[in-house]
Amino acid sequence: MSDFNPTKSVDAITLTVIWNALISIAEELGITLRNTAFSEGVREGDDFATALFDKNGVLIAQGNFSPGHLGSMPFMAKHVLGYFPAETLKPGDSVLVNDSFIGAGHFPDTYQLMPVFDDGQLLGFVCCSAHQVDMGGAAPGSQKVHGVTESFQEGLRILPVRFVREGQIDDDIMRIILGNVRMPEKVRGDLLAQHTANLTAADRLAKLFGDYGRDLIEHACTIILDRSEATMRELLAKVPAGTYSFEDYMDDYGPGTEPIKMAVDITFSGDGDVEFDFSRSSDAVPAAINSYINYTRAYAVFAIKTFCNALDPQTEGSMRPIKLTVREGSFFNPEFPAPSGGRPILQIRIFDTINGALAQAMPERAMGAFSHWSNPNIGGIDDRNGRPFVMYDVSLAGYGGKFGSDGEEAMSPVMNCSNIPVEVHETHNPVRVHCLELIPDSGGAGRWRGGCGLRKDIELLNSTATFSHLGDRHVYPPYGIFGGKPGALAESILNPQGNAEPLQSKETRSIKGGDILSFRLSGAGGYGPPAERDPAAIEEDIADGYVTEAGAAEDYGRPYSAKP
Amino acid sequence: MENALRLVSIERGRDPRNYAMIAFGGAGPLHAARVARKAGIPKVIVPHGAGVGSAIGLLQAEPRLDVTVTRVIRLDDASAVDALAAAYEALERQARREIDQVSPDATVSWTRYAQMRYAGQGFEVHVDLPNGALDQDYLTAIEAAFSAAYLRRNKFVDPDGIVEGVDWTLVANLPRPLPDSIRPDDEAQVRSDKATSRQCWFPEANGFVETRILSRHDLTGGTAIAGPAIVEDPDCTAVVPPGDAVSLNPDGHLVIEIGQETSQ
Numbered sequence: 001m002s003d004f005n006p007t008k009s010v011d012a013i014t015l016t017v018i019w020n021a022l023i024s025i026a027e028e029l030g031i032t033l034r035n036t037a038f039s040e041g042v043r044e045g046d047d048f049a050t051a052l053f054d055k056n057g058v059l060i061a062q063g064n065f066s067p068g069h070l071g072s073m074p075f076m077a078k079h080v081l082g083y084f085p086a087e088t089l090k091p092g093d094s095v096l097v098n099d100s101f102i103g104a105g106h107f108p109d110t111y112q113l114m115p116v117f118d119d120g121q122l123l124g125f126v127c128c129s130a131h132q133v134d135m136g137g138a139a140p141g142s143q144k145v146h147g148v149t150e151s152f153q154e155g156l157r158i159l160p161v162r163f164v165r166e167g168q169i170d171d172d173i174m175r176i177i178l179g180n181v182r183m184p185e186k187v188r189g190d191l192l193a194q195h196t197a198n199l200t201a202a203d204r205l206a207k208l209f210g211d212y213g214r215d216l217i218e219h220a221c222t223i224i225l226d227r228s229e230a231t232m233r234e235l236l237a238k239v240p241a242g243t244y245s246f247e248d249y250m251d252d253y254g255p256g257t258e259p260i261k262m263a264v265d266i267t268f269s270g271d272g273d274v275e276f277d278f279s280r281s282s283d284a285v286p287a288a289i290n291s292y293i294n295y296t297r298a299y300a301v302f303a304i305k306t307f308c309n310a311l312d313p314q315t316e317g318s319m320r321p322i323k324l325t326v327r328e329g330s331f332f333n334p335e336f337p338a339p340s341g342g343r344p345i346l347q348i349r350i351f352d353t354i355n356g357a358l359a360q361a362m363p364e365r366a367m368g369a370f371s372h373w374s375n376p377n378i379g380g381i382d383d384r385n386g387r388p389f390v391m392y393d394v395s396l397a398g399y400g401g402k403f404g405s406d407g408e409e410a411m412s413p414v415m416n417c418s419n420i421p422v423e424v425h426e427t428h429n430p431v432r433v434h435c436l437e438l439i440p441d442s443g444g445a446g447r448w449r450g451g452c453g454l455r456k457d458i459e460l461l462n463s464t465a466t467f468s469h470l471g472d473r474h475v476y477p478p479y480g481i482f483g484g485k486p487g488a489l490a491e492s493i494l495n496p497q498g499n500a501e502p503l504q505s506k507e508t509r510s511i512k513g514g515d516i517l518s519f520r521l522s523g524a525g526g527y528g529p530p531a532e533r534d535p536a537a538i539e540e541d542i543a544d545g546y547v548t549e550a551g552a553a554e555d556y557g558r559p560y561s562a563k564p
Numbered sequence: 565m566e567n568a569l570r571l572v573s574i575e576r577g578r579d580p581r582n583y584a585m586i587a588f589g590g591a592g593p594l595h596a597a598r599v600a601r602k603a604g605i606p607k608v609i610v611p612h613g614a615g616v617g618s619a620i621g622l623l624q625a626e627p628r629l630d631v632t633v634t635r636v637i638r639l640d641d642a643s644a645v646d647a648l649a650a651a652y653e654a655l656e657r658q659a660r661r662e663i664d665q666v667s668p669d670a671t672v673s674w675t676r677y678a679q680m681r682y683a684g685q686g687f688e689v690h691v692d693l694p695n696g697a698l699d700q701d702y703l704t705a706i707e708a709a710f711s712a713a714y715l716r717r718n719k720f721v722d723p724d725g726i727v728e729g730v731d732w733t734l735v736a737n738l739p740r741p742l743p744d745s746i747r748p749d750d751e752a753q754v755r756s757d758k759a760t761s762r763q764c765w766f767p768e769a770n771g772f773v774e775t776r777i778l779s780r781h782d783l784t785g786g787t788a789i790a791g792p793a794i795v796e797d798p799d800c801t802a803v804v805p806p807g808d809a810v811s812l813n814p815d816g817h818l819v820i821e822i823g824q825e826t827s828q
Contacts, residue, residue, distance in 0.1 A: 013574065013579065013580075013581065013604060014579065016574050017574055017577055017578065017579045018577070019577075020574055020575050020576060020577040021576075021577025021578075022577070023577070024575075024576055024577045025577075032718060034687070035685075035686075035687040036682075036685060036687070036718060037685065037686065038682075038684040038685055038686075040686075043685070043686040043687065044686065185684055186684065189682070189684050189685065192720070192722055192725075193685075195720065196718045196719065196720040197718075199718070199719035199720050200717075200718055200719050203719055208577075
């Protein structure tokens with residue numbers, strides 16, 4: 001904690017106004033990014049994040065966007081400033097990076113960090129990340145898991161480069177990037193959107209400094225960091241001291257491979273510190289699904305915020321009491337060139353693993369495991385215009401049952417993304433979605449039932465395409481807690497009305513026109529013994545279609561019928 | 565009310581101490597001074613006609629008709645001029661048809677605007693378009709209008725970007741049928757002769773206090789009256805709690821200065 005000088009004290013209203021102004025700049029940065037982006041994932045799916053840093057690269061404020069990107073921000077900024085010390089940066093410069101270790105753990109996430117100056121003096125930095133629709137590599141979308149054994153197969157790796165020099169975008173760097181990606185127009189559009197968004201935020205940040213003066217803002221930032229650290233420590237100190245452990249398994253890392261053990265030991269000191277240790281987990285795997293340390297940490301921080309109800313805005317201060325220990329070379333702390341393109345499907349699993357451990361400490365804040373979401377990429381050359389397409393999909397299913405309520409469906413678990421509307425996919429890609437529905441009886445039974453799985457059937461309307469699947473929970477179902485039942489297993493099926501060939505959850509294969517990919521996501525885990533469920537709730541479930549009469553009889557031990 | 569005020573000020577990073585509050589609606593001026601004091605806002609303005617602002621606006625606004633069509637037209641497309649001309653001709657026919665039904669003899673002046681973006685984006689910016697013949701030069705002019713609007717909002721333009729319009733709007737502006745200004749209280753001056761003060765209960769004073777009852781016209785001349793006071797208008801009533809002061813500015817608006825000693 002820094003020394004607080006009462007003679008320089010900032011009054012409460014001014015502090016609150018400055019704090020909220022910083023957050024609103026970060027929020028508006030995201031709105032501009034969304035409004036100017038080209039890819040569906042960024043402009044519809046909100047797959048991005050934003051941040052403001054002080055002149056030393058310390059995280060001061062963030063917009064409310066994707067946690068995996070958000071939690072990586074402080075470490076990304078420190079690495080970038082290692083390459084570009086502040087004194088080497090000039091007004092109008094901006095640094096671009098997508099390295100998995102420096103950034104958010106896989107190449108599609110590009111960060112742009114822009115210094116903000118006033119009259120030659122560095123005030124701070126604005127930053128945004130965005131998930132690019134493609135960064136080259138083995139398969140459309142750059143998230144192919146199976147068969148990718150090192151990062152060099154995953155596309156273009158950009159260590160920090162000065163992408164914009166004194167206001168001029170470096171056309172040479174842009175040409176290198178666009179020459180290596182499948183959808184250069186969208187990637188160019190999103191890179192420009194990131195730059196545009198940073199420019200608008202830099203303008204506002206400079207104005208804020210102008211309005212209040214440099215000394216006052218810097219002093220306010222010190223207070224913001226100390227306050228958010230103190231608040232987090234206060235919340236962490238309420239958790240009973242001790243070590244809480246849990247293990248869960250990913251099905252595999254591709255067809256014919258072993259399960260991945262995900263283990264965590266979480267130790268609360270009792271006086272405001274918490275340490276995560278993921279070292280007992282599997283070694284890094286030779287497939288593109290490893291979780292680089294920034295990503296692991298980002299979701300550990302997210303889980304702590306969720307469990308401790310830490311609703312204050314995230315800053316570097318609020319992250320200070322959270323320590324991470326992860327064995328080097330393990331699944332949760334791999335070393336370059338470990339491949340990681342498919343790591344997006346890990347975020348709910350990192351959370352689920354932590355949830356299993358923290359349930360012991362905070363049973364009323366825990367929940368059954370989530371349905372596993374599905375993130376397939378379907379890409380190729382569109383027959384209609386000869387241009388490449390990539391359908392980057394996000395299918396979201398159930399939340400686990402939680403203390404006091406059943407799990408909801410079709411909302412984003414832990415990553416703040418949105419469903420991409422069927423209409424948007426069908427407009428931009430040669431596909432037709434035949435079915436998008438909840439699967440009855442798939443939610444884990446319990447005193448509070450897990451949310452249902454989701455079925456989505458997608459037909460290819462193109463001669464051929466490459467399909468990279470990214471799912472899980474086809475082997476190990478989402479667990480229930482405190483006696484709640486697990487959710488139903490997921491299934492992926494090619495041509496369900498033809499020969500109904502089962503698809504492996506991380507396979508990549510060619511598909512042809514008329515093929516229908518049918519994704520049936522797992523149901524989420526239940527909370528508490530099914531015997532304790534309110535019979536009226538079971539009758540309502542039948543009336544609403546979440547559960548069938550046959551399913552209810554099996555799960556709850558006697559016949560039920562729909563609530564009249 | 566205080567929380568709602570917080571949401572639109574402090575939560576957006578705007579310091580209420582730097583703003584004046586405008587109170588309107590029949591009941592707004594009853595509460596405004598008290599809310600302002602809690603939020604640290606130094607001044608409340610009660611415009612004339614505060615209770616009937618929407619009605620005045622409706623009577624005073626220039627009638628206009630907006631007609632819009634959705635046509636995605638890329639400005640680099642060879643058929644862009646024809647497509648745009650066809651769209652605007654159809655819009656003008658539609659507007660004429662509707663105006664003829666209500667005001668066939670009106671002299672109409674036309675303006676245009678559009679929702680435009682770089683081809684490939686998913687969200688548009690509002691662009692006020694110039695008037696003029698719909699020819700090739702016009703495309704250049706609307707591209708320039710787009711670039712200016714985009715730059716103003718986003719601080720950046722893409723010199724290689726391809727611009728497209730999505731929604732095209734034609735506005736028919738009809739002449740104003742009413743005088744420029746309506747002062748509802750000009751004709752209905754309320755006199756406060758019959759009662760100049762009465763006992764009112766103010767929480768600030770922790771009980772009943774003798775309170776001046778005024779009409780807005782009693783304040784003419786600019787002298788400030790110290791609260792507690794109640795200013796009665798035909799359309800609304802403004803409460804001036806103890807510690808605050810009210811005056812009438814030259815434009816006929818009440819100005820309540822929130823007392824320094826209680827504004828924290």
